Amino acid sequence: MKRRGRLRAGYYADVVVFDPATIANHATFEQPHQYATGVSHVIVNGALVLKDGEHNSATPGRVLRGPGWRGVTPR
Incomplete structure (x- = not known):
């Protein structure tokens, strides 16, 4: 894939900023779309x-x- 894999101007970038001390997943099978x-x-x-x-x-x-x-x- 071109223009990926680096944080550089003109490149595609996906970045997540999180706190490792407080990150938690709340999704369940009943409610899968929880942040x-x-x-x-x-x-x-x-x-x-x-x-x-x-x-x-x-x-x-x-x-x-x-x-x-x-x-x-x-189904």
């Missing part, structure tokens, strides 16, 4: 999407699917 605590900032492709723990509804990323992806099977 983790202890995460203060998230940058996706150079765009700030989580600031001070609040999501700003930005969606700068895209899904990359590998050869093993099978999609969602309807």
